[in-house]
Amino acid sequence: MxxxxxxxxxxxxxxxxxxxxxxxxxxxxxxxxxxxxxxxxxxxxxxxxxxxxxxxxxxxxxxxxxxxxxxxxxxxxLYEWNFQRQLLAIRLASGSAVTEADLFTEEYLLxxxxxxxxxxxxxxxxxxxxxxxxxxxxxxxxxxxxxxxxxxxxxxxxxxxxxxxxxxxxxxxxxxxxxxxxxxxxxxxxxIAFPDPPRAVEILRRKVPSAAYPLISSTTRFITQARGLDLDKAPGMAEAIDWVSALSALGAADLGRDDAVRTLGCIAKTPDDQAAMLDALERTP
Missing domain, CATH: 3.40.50.300 (P-loop containing nucleotide triphosphate hydrolases)
Incomplete structure (x- = not known):
C-alpha cells in the first residue's frame, strides 16, 4: 500500500x-x-x-x-549474454570440456x-x-x-x-x-491533456523564472490560439517552454511581432505550420 x-x-x-x-x-x-x-x-x-x-x-x-x-x-x-566473455572462457579452457551450462550462468548475464x-x-x-x-x-x-x-x-x-x-x-x-x-x-x-491557460502560465513561470509575467501571459494566449489552427504538429508545453526561454533570452518583456517571428521555430516545426502561425500573428491584436 x-x-x-x-x-x-x-x-x-x-x-x-x-x-x-x-x-x-x-x-x-x-x-x-x-x-x-x-x-x-x-x-x-x-x-x-x-x-x-x-x-x-x-x-x-x-x-x-x-x-x-x-x-x-x-x-x-530485457537481457542478453556477454558473448565476448563466453568466447574468451572457451579459449581459456585450453581443450577442457566446456558445456552450455558453464557458459549460460549469472557470470555472463548482461x-x-x-x-x-x-x-x-x-x-x-x-x-x-x-x-x-x-x-x-x-x-x-x-x-x-x-x-x-x-x-x-x-x-x-x-x-x-x-x-x-x-x-x-x-x-x-x-x-x-x-x-x-x-x-x-x-x-x-x-x-495528459494540454493544460488550461492558468495552469500553463503557472508551469511557464516555474520553468522560466527569468521571464516577465506579461511575456508568459501573452505567449500562453497565442499558443492557445495556435493550437486551434489546422497544424501538422500543435505546440505542446515543451515547445511553449522553449519559446518563452528564447524570447526571454532576447530580452523580450512582452510578445512583440518581430521577436515572435524570429523565434517562431521554437513552436512551429514545419513550413506549413510556420505559415499558419505567421498568419495568426498578423491577425493578433
Whole structure:
C-alpha cells in the first residue's frame, strides 16, 4: 500500500517543479497502491516523460529508462549474454570440456533495463520508464505481458526472476499506433491533456523564472490560439517552454511581432505550420 495520499503526491511533485492536476496525482496514487503499471498517453510535449522523471526524484528512487523504437528486441530491453566473455572462457579452457551450462550462468548475464528493474537491489523499488511504447513493434508489446502482469522476467537458461519490490512502471505513448488491448488491460490509464491557460502560465513561470509575467501571459494566449489552427504538429508545453526561454533570452518583456517571428521555430516545426502561425500573428491584436 502507498503511504501517500493523492494530495501528498501532488505536493511532492510540486517540490520537484512538476505541477500536476488531481487526475494525474490520483492515477499515480493508484499505481503505487495497487502495484499496476501506469500508461500515460497524450500529445507530444505535454509532460509524459517528465512525469516519470519527476516521480523518481520525488520518491528518491532510481529512474531506469527504456527508450522504445521500431525494431527494439528482447536482447536490448530485457537481457542478453556477454558473448565476448563466453568466447574468451572457451579459449581459456585450453581443450577442457566446456558445456552450455558453464557458459549460460549469472557470470555472463548482461542486464538490460527491464531485468535491471526486476533485480534492483536497493531498499526502494525503482521507477521504470518504458518511453514511447507505440514506437515499438507489436511483437515487443506481447513480450512485455509477463513482466507487466506478474512483475517477472524469464531467462530460459536460468529460470524466472520476480521482483522483490515491484518496480513502479510508467509507459508513455503518443498514439502513433493503437496498442494491444491485452497491454491496456494490464495498466492503469491516464490521458495528459494540454493544460488550461492558468495552469500553463503557472508551469511557464516555474520553468522560466527569468521571464516577465506579461511575456508568459501573452505567449500562453497565442499558443492557445495556435493550437486551434489546422497544424501538422500543435505546440505542446515543451515547445511553449522553449519559446518563452528564447524570447526571454532576447530580452523580450512582452510578445512583440518581430521577436515572435524570429523565434517562431521554437513552436512551429514545419513550413506549413510556420505559415499558419505567421498568419495568426498578423491577425493578433
Amino acid at each position: 502507498s503511504p501517500l495520499t493523492p494530495e501528498e503526491i501532488r505536493a511532492l511533485l510540486d517540490e520537484v517543479d512538476l505541477l500536476v492536476d488531481e487526475g494525474l496525482s490520483t492515477a499515480i496514487f493508484l499505481t503505487l497502491t495497487l502495484g499496476q503499471p501506469l500508461l500515460l498517453e497524450g500529445e507530444p510535449g505535454v509532460g509524459k516523460t517528465a512525469t516519470a522523471k519527476a516521480l523518481a526524484r520525488a520518491l528518491g528512487t532510481p529512474l531506469i529508462r527504456l527508450q522504445c523504437y521500431e525494431g527494439l528486441t528482447v536482447n536490448e530491453a 542486464e538490460r533495463p527491464i531485468l535491471r528493474a526486476v533485480r534492483h537491489p536497493g531498499p526502494t523499488a525503482p521507477v521504470l520508464l518504458i518511453d514511447e511504447i507505440d514506437r515499438a513493434d507489436d511483437e515487443f508489446e506481447a513480450m512485455l505481458f509477463e513482466f507487466l502482469g506478474e512483475g517477472s522476467v524469464t531467462v530460459p537458461e536460468l529460470g524466472t526472476f520476480t521482483a522483490a519490490r515491484r518496480p513502479l512502471v510508467v509507459l508513455t505513448s503518443n498514439r502513433s499506433r493503437e496498442l494491444h488491448d491485452a497491454l491496456r488491460r494490464r495498466c492503469l490509464y491516464h490521458w
